Amino acid sequence: MTAYLQMGFNTENLVGEDALSEFEGIILSPVNRDPPSLRQDVPRFREKGTYDIVFDPQLYYPRGRRENLVQQPYFPTTFDSADLSKAEGWTSILDAIRAFSMELGVDAVASPVKMPRRWSDEFYDTCVETSRLLFDVMAGDTKVLTTCLVSLKDLENDARANQIGSILSRHDTDGYYIVLYSEIDPRRELSDADGLATFMKLISLLGSRLPVTVAYSSSDMMLFKAAGATHCGTSKFFNLRRFTLSRFDEPPSGGGGQLPYWFEHNLLGFLREADIRRLERDGHESLIGGLNSNSASGRNIREFFETNPGEAWLGKSWRQYLSWFGKTELEVESGGLPVVRKWLKMAEDNWRLLEDDDILFDEPRNDGSWIRPWRQALSDFSRDA
């Protein structure tokens, strides 16, 4: 069990559900929950199961979108004006994070980072120094994860992964907590083959030393796992399956992306209800329900379509995706890179089949075009490895 549930708006009710039985950890969201709620959440989650509970201070959230963050006891009133370019500037924040995380009783704390203006070596230096100081402050009472906020655009080549990895490996903590920042709409897939290959290399370099948790992931989890990630976090909301500033253009309270989607393993893509109907109608029903898409949650949706046509199924869609995620992460854990290579090839073949048959999905850009860059990234990564 290796998947982590990234908490978001009204996500607590999913913890402990059968559909999510493969999820081993929970990443708390102080942006979405006020301090009293967070204090209540941890014991409730513990009652529901055995979870690794990670506290991410989330100080990298942009101003104006911090919601409950400003109420947290570690959030300083001078946060936007303080000089946090040097690790020493974080001292009082780290003390407060220690106090709050001990009060919450979490299993691990991710070191705080602030969104940089420039993705420079100085920034990564501050990341590693801050984590070192937090490690000292925590004094072994709770695990400390070195947070590494990386930009896909900064991962231009292999050498950059080596450079960042060399800086971040200067001090050991208990693991790495990686947030990949990209500038792509949350609903769209990442498709920068070079950037993804470099990101995989970075995961591999860090993962060879300490456990790596990749936060805010989606179906791209399979690439990250193939590269050696220990845990991948995901959420019911699209805008928590990727960390991007464009996510904040969506309505904050509902998490955005309020349409229900079916995640189809055979296409490694998200389908709308009309897309599923189209596949059934045009003789491609066999493409629906591949591997873990056909979990109990998946079967439940298809039965629901029969018995309640036209009715809302958003909650079911979250569970179907999360169930696919948890089960599939386990399969990559055991099957490794070859199984991901096989899935990607299969998905690309299936998209080509649909293209040849002129099957067009509702969303114009939902055409499987990200699969080729993913295959390229996997190929480049495995060649270098």
Add this chain to the structure above:
Amino acid sequence: MSFTTYFFDVASGICNHLSFTNPSFVGAGVFKEVYSTQTTEHTPVALKVFSPSRCNLCRAEREIESMKKCNSSVIGKLYDWGSHIHTNGSAYLYTIEEFFDGGTLTNKMGGAIEPVRVCDYGIALMRAVAHLREHALVHRDIKPDNIMFRDGEDTPTLVDFGLVRDLMDVSLTMSYLQQGPGTPFFASPEQLNNEKHLIDWRSDQFSVGIVLGLCLTESHPYQTPGDSKVSTIDRVIGKQTPSVRFRERAEALGCRFLIKMVAPWSVERFDHPNEIVQVIERTKKEI
């Protein structure tokens, strides 16, 4: 090679003041001259006199402060230090350190050294690096001239902390410099490129790897046939991989660990000095 001594009178004055025997000139570096003398208890010691004009006082103080932190049999000992006002009115910083009469590693490098001895040297040097790491120190100038032996012993000892970096203190190297401090032939890529964010104990690991590689194969691990010293250093600066010839030789001689020690990126090297010691101890048994 003959040296011109500039501070013999100063050294004599210090010895006289401390009631030591008359000094004998041993050698000179850029910043200091080294003399041998004996204490009142007849213990041979090295007297190092820092040049007041050429020595960076901050660096000298850091060298002394760093040596004070160390207490290991594989690191040269600092017994005393002080400032001596010479008859010319100038103040001269000096240190009294352990004297090594077994010579340097350079003296022992007449030909290839057998793998088991290379392993022994590696274990001792990595223990020294491990000790420095515990104190957040990076030596930055590990080379055969700075590896010395006690009389009748074959255990190397690390000396000369003139370029030491204390990671807990502000860097004394200007960021605009293209190259950081170090002896280029033995320096890591991050030192040669003055990538200050990448400097840590793994830079010393690299230098130890280069020294051991030289002992084992008689050539720099990055040197390909026909390479000059300069082009070899260029390969390190460019973060190329160690030469095929070196990798093959290291494999054939059972010292594969050296390939990892001299990886161009620190993230690709060993994670902990003790891990290297364990690997070398295992290797030694297998050879």
